[in-house]
Amino acid sequence: MKHGELKSLDLAALWQGLRRPDPMGTDRVVPPTGITAQLTVFAAAAMAFLAVFALALALATGRLAERWSNELAQTVTVRISAPTEQMDQQTATVMEVLRTTPGIADAKQLPDSEVEKLLEPWFGPDVPVEVLPIPRLIEVSEAGEGFDAEALRLRLQGEAPGAVLDDHTRWREPLVRAAGRLRVLGLVSLLLIAATSGAMITLAAKAALAANGQVIRVLRLIGARDITIATAFVRRFTRRAAAGAAIGTVLGMIAIWALPSVDEAGGFLTGLGFQGWGWLWPVLIPLAAGLIGFVATRSAALRMLREVR
Known part of the structure; x- marks a missing residue:
């Protein structure tokens, strides 16, 4: 069999794979390994690891603010000099x-x-x-x-x-306000981590698209639509982002679990970590990473395919 005939058969098989509903058929246009795969998995894992700590900070400061508010609000001190x-x-x-x-x-x-x-x-x-x-x-x-x-x-x-009543208002309000600001800082950190993850996945998707420019042009010649080509990249990068985030989440939860459970400071028990059902919150991080990967890759792929004709 001649080389040209073999190449035509390969393209035909690839086109048949693109037309199948099976996701593995469409993924064959995306290289399974390479710098883009490593970058996506590493970025997702690193961002998920940081997201676990940001989430733990937000939850811990919320508990801290509630504890300070309740304990200081229910006790009053009379000082006699x-x-x-x-x-x-x-x-x-x-x-x-x-x-x-x-x-x-x-x-x-x-x-x-x-x-x-x-x-x-x-x-x-x-x-x-x-x-x-x-x-x-x-x-x-x-x-x-x-x-x-x-x-x-x-x-x-x-x-x-000589008696002075102290209802702890001047202590309680600044402490509760500071804990509330720390909680907001944790939530803002989660948003920044999500934005950074989206940016990294977008760059990786664009690099993969640019590296496969020749394949994309051939697929267009044999009738593949842009949405079909983009779907291949979206599926692959969504799985990479979710898998990397799952790894980072597990490592982050292990690191949180290894921290001291409580730290007695100032008469209050405070600790960075999860309690009870709060341990289920990090499970949402890989799902969120997969969603971010889907949106970022789909947007980048369709935009780049429209620009490259």
Whole structure:
């Protein structure tokens, strides 16, 4: 058989493959290996790995903001600073005021051991609380309906001048606001990762199209439509993006799982990771990567095929 006849038979077989509904037939116009395949898989894996951490950051900061808001909103502290000879009397007065205030469920004076723990981050262990001019702290727990903080402040000011009510508003609001901004940062990072993935897949698809320019021209001569040719690239690159993202997601989840579960800081338990059903969220990353690969490759292929005639 002559070389020209063999080439004609190969093209005919390729054209028959393009006409079949079987995706493997259309994929034969795309090289199964090469720099574009490696670039697509690597880019998808790297972006998915980063996406896992961005998603974990968004979820963790959401939990952190909720925890800070709930814990600080339900506790109030009364600080008593008075001369030594008046300390016991003002403490008793404050306890009586709190006991008779509607909306307060419980009030207890913090023992020296707990005050020592609060001061330990700044002064180290074994703080001599008994010899330091440290104010007494009374922890107040609100009832379900809460209480009138301004009215309580005025009452304490009149009956116990050394007592100061601290409802943690100046601490709670900045902390919750900061956690909310970190959550937004995590979501923005996910969007940037998705955009970067789309750009990398688009470049890889264009490189593959340019490398197969001769094949595309021959396919057009034998009657292949642009949408049929583009479908071959779309299917191949969609699978590459999804496969690479699956690899990166698994590695990212392993890295998250290997992190310390909790980090005790400032009296709050915080940790970057997933909890409960939250471990199912990363499963969406390969699906999203496949969708991004489909859209990016289809758009790039059709645009480039229209430009190259």
